[in-house]
Amino acid sequence: MNFFAAMADSIRQSLTPCILCHSPSRYGLCQACQDQITNTQAPRCHRCGNLLTQAVQSSELLCGDCLKDPPAFDATVTVTDFVPPVDQMVHMLKFQHRLAVAPVMGRLLYQAMTARHIQPDLLTAVPLSRERLAERGFNQSHEIARTLGKLLKTAPQRSLLHRIRDTERQSDIALQARKKNVHQAFAVSDEGKTLVKGRHIAVLDDVMTTGSTLDEVAKVLKQAGASQITNLVFARTPKHLTGNTYV
Ligand SMILES: [Zn+2]
Ligand SMILES: [Zn+2]
Incomplete structure (x- = not known):
């Protein structure tokens, strides 16, 4: 040869x-x-990641919902809308356990966040309930965070947050009931309380639908003293499929 x-x-x-x-x-x-x-070329709301229409576009790139009723998080970085073929990728990872999909998502998220010059102090992922973790065997968001952590040279914090009660699977319940479902479902760990004070925390989730889970996570992190919260979500369910964002 x-x-x-x-x-x-x-x-x-x-x-x-x-x-x-x-x-x-x-x-x-x-x-x-x-x-x-x-x-997708259309601009997104800086805070919640929803695509902006001409009508609601403001100079600060905030959507009407975020202007009216700001969520606890400060920014959302997303790679794409949760539409085909992206739904397939999420399905492969979560339900077919194809872990090789996670680094692909992590790399795309890294590109999206560096394009926005997001530089968090700490990286963590939304924890699964003990029941869901036992069922699936892995936390898909932690898997994505591992690749992102390697590229950012920041190891993801696995024990910053706890799920303090099991909740119904968000996808199984009506959109309007999701906020109530995750209310008081999370807590910052004792170790986390010493780490988050005054820091910018990036919180990773695979898909953001109504934003209720990430809003709840941001609330507890802010209560523990975090200064800034940025959501890193691989895919964002388009608003026309979710109705009001924070219901
Ligand atoms: Zn918004
Ligand atoms: Zn291809």
């Missing part, structure tokens, strides 16, 4: 099939699929 053939062979070997279309890719997602996922 000559030098060029050996080089071509080693490049081929370093490629992995795209998780969506199986064509060769460097990090598990080919450029065409990545472009399809990230090509």
Whole structure:
């Protein structure tokens, strides 16, 4: 084998099939699929990540809901809307346990957050209930946070937050009932209380739908003294599918 053939062979070997279309890719997602996922040009609300329409667009890029009733978090970074084929990626990770999808999501989130110059002091993920963790065997948001942590050179904090009571699966209950479902479901751990004071915390979740879970998490972190909360969510359910954002 000559030098060029050996080089071509080693490049081929370093490629992995795209998780969506199986064509060769460097990090598990080919450029065409990545472009399809990230090509939304419309501006998003800086605070909640919803796409802004012309009518509600303000100079600060805040949506009407955030202007009227600001959530506890300060910003939301999202890669994409939760629409096909993104729903497939989330399904592969959560329900088919294809853990190779998590680094792909983590890398895309890293690109989205660096584009916005977000530089958190600490990184953590929304904890699962003990019951859900036992059922699934892993926390998908922690898995995404691991890749992000490597790229940010900040190890994710696994024990900053606790779920203090089991809640119904948010996807199983009506959108209007979700806020009540997660009310007082989280607490900052004793270790977390010493870490979060005056710090900018990034909270990772795979999908943000109504925003109730992340609002509740941000509330407890702020109560414990965190100065700033940025949500990092892989996909955002478009507002027309959720109705009012913080119901
Ligand atoms: Zn592809
Ligand atoms: Zn908003």
